[in-house]
Amino acid sequence: MKGKREIASSVKDESLIEMRRKQMIRGAVKLFKEKGFHRTTTREIAKEAGFSIGTLYEYIRAKEDILFLICDGIYDEVQKRLSTLEMEEGSIERLKLAISVYYQLIDDMTDEFVVLYQESKSLQKDALQYVLRKELEMVAIFEGILKECVISGELRISEQEIPIAAHHIVVQGQMWAFRRWALTKEYSIESYIKIQQHQLLKGIQ
Amino acid sequence: MKGKREIASSVKDESLIEMRRKQMIRGAVKLFKEKGFHRTTTREIAKEAGFSIGTLYEYIRAKEDILFLICDGIYDEVQKRLSTLEMEEGSIERLKLAISVYYQLIDDMTDEFVVLYQESKSLQKDALQYVLRKELEMVAIFEGILKECVISGELRISEQEIPIAAHHIVVQGQMWAFRRWALTKEYSIESYIKIQQHQLLKGIQ
């Protein structure tokens, strides 16, 4: 909604920028997941991305920019997938679909989400605020869907309970990303989605 | 339950060790919360704790040890508070009390918990495994309480659902620690406990 926070590059060719940044994001996510932001060196990222350290710095200004690009990329994808829910507004089914789509996305981009939640605190103030704002926008999407359900009468919870319920949905998604190692012993992403839809609705219906 | 993992000190006086370590933990938690483990220097920790860098290293061997001491201290406190629930085994009231005690502890030690969940991945292999084991022991406490309720008949969920329910309780606690900045606008810890007790029980009763 708000204007994007752009990262300057000394390269002009936009499509080249996009390609190089994708390469570096892929490499960086892998490395950040394994070793964390601080233990990963820019040299390693460049190598993993397939180009030189000099080239890396043609497309970003600082190491932190890579972390920001990762976080920003996630919200782009969330926005994209949640903005096209083909289901009647105000219906419980729409809520369930949103949960399913969101959790499925987390499953597809587990590493990215883990990096987002583990490392984003390493961002400088302004980038961090941008990311927090995006996070709240994401929670707000679920608040919106919940509100519609309350208005339509399909959900009977108080106004006050909506934010916590939205946070709840988001946090249970995080849980899948973070506790996968423990949870995959018992559940697949499909069964996890089923159970969470069930329990979350029991909690608020 | 298992033997503690001890951190060597070159100082002999045990009570002095305890005191100095408490000082450094207090300072380190504050700094780690603000700037993260990697952005905090050992000199800053020493200064915050009120002694010199040399003295700091008389009580630990490596920076990582401080992080470990923080994590270990949390589990000590969890163990202590959850091991003395004066309530009939197998009762729903006991479960609610446990949740209340646990969430209250998280509220008392929010910074410590945030550091635990944000930074513990920076621990070396053996320390990390120790911390993960402790984390699982903590989840196991809630599994035990839930199981008692199932046995007594006060709770009617399947065996399979117990682990996820226990994780759920723990994760909702984490949520308070991590999302406090968003949640305190709407809830106090008391109201949060009430709502969570209610919703968690709706989910499993």
Next chain:
Amino acid sequence: MKGKREIASSVKDESLIEMRRKQMIRGAVKLFKEKGFHRTTTREIAKEAGFSIGTLYEYIRAKEDILFLICDGIYDEVQKRLSTLEMEEGSIERLKLAISVYYQLIDDMTDEFVVLYQESKSLQKDALQYVLRKELEMVAIFEGILKECVISGELRISEQEIPIAAHHIVVQGQMWAFRRWALTKEYSIESYIKIQQHQLLKGIQ
């Protein structure tokens, strides 16, 4: 003879590596001679070599590597100079030439030899073993030359005396390096070589 023990460098250009390492060896030998390995800092070596501390560490991984490079360089030179003795095998003249070449080399590289014998014990296990092996190879060269003389009949000493005689030659070389300060008052390298050739041969002929 055996494969060389390589020191990793993060610089790719081989000729640059060779040049920079030569620079740092020259500086380090001077400093190690003056103050010893431990009293010399890596910063001082970098400064003496004419580049920054960061650059130094682009060409080695640890301070110890510099010491190793010095030691290894000596054996390269020994090998080089002793492998091309143009003199009939088994002749006393060949033995005298070898002694002369070796002592002349020690005179040319006195500082390096002193560092080798004074500081090599500071090497880690594997580097130390490599250096000891090289040292023994060097003694073995003289044993070989002596053996030829015994076979040809120009030398009449027992098999058992060969190792001690070879050590003897090497040690008298060390003596020139270590006791130069006392010996140069009385002898030049040329007169030292003459006297030693004479005495060593008297001892074994």
Next chain:
Amino acid sequence: MKGKREIASSVKDESLIEMRRKQMIRGAVKLFKEKGFHRTTTREIAKEAGFSIGTLYEYIRAKEDILFLICDGIYDEVQKRLSTLEMEEGSIERLKLAISVYYQLIDDMTDEFVVLYQESKSLQKDALQYVLRKELEMVAIFEGILKECVISGELRISEQEIPIAAHHIVVQGQMWAFRRWALTKEYSIESYIKIQQHQLLKGIQ
């Protein structure tokens, strides 16, 4: 001959000083031999000697003093053993006895001698000069014995060759200390003394 270089102690009781210093020398020699002067900490020396770091510093002023005490102790012993040679002055037998006594001493105090020759360069200027002077005094003892033999006519070498011959004797002693690991495979100290007496005399007779 010259006045001793005294090391100040804040303790008054002379016999206590002597005892404590013996303890610390014994411990330090062991540690210096194993790890070198710089890699050995004063704490380790104190521990090995059986008292605290505080006590250590009651008997010396600086770490270096311990090294000096070791070196000085060796020369005391050399002086003691070589000043009472009961043999006719000017006889070859006296020279052989001196060599035997000296090499036997090196065998008795191998570790001390190795430390002397390996580490004495770590002494500060004035202590180093004192040690070098003592070393020359020791060489001078052999020069004296050689000179007597020349005067008595039992040895027929030029005046000029005397210093090198004396150095030679000393250096062959060092060789036993340093190359023991290689030499003990072939020789005992007794056979080494025999062979050296023989070869050294062949060299100068």
Next chain:
DNA sequence: AATGAATGAGTTTTCATTCAT
């Protein structure tokens, strides 16, 4: 005399970033 906790200057090493080629 003995102890050992406290100190902080000094050391090695790393790594983000720059810039000449």
Next chain:
DNA sequence: GATGAATGAAAACTCATTCAT
């Protein structure tokens, strides 16, 4: 646009020495 050698600030950690008890 791409490269990679050069840089130096900054960080963790050590250890000789002191001094209050």
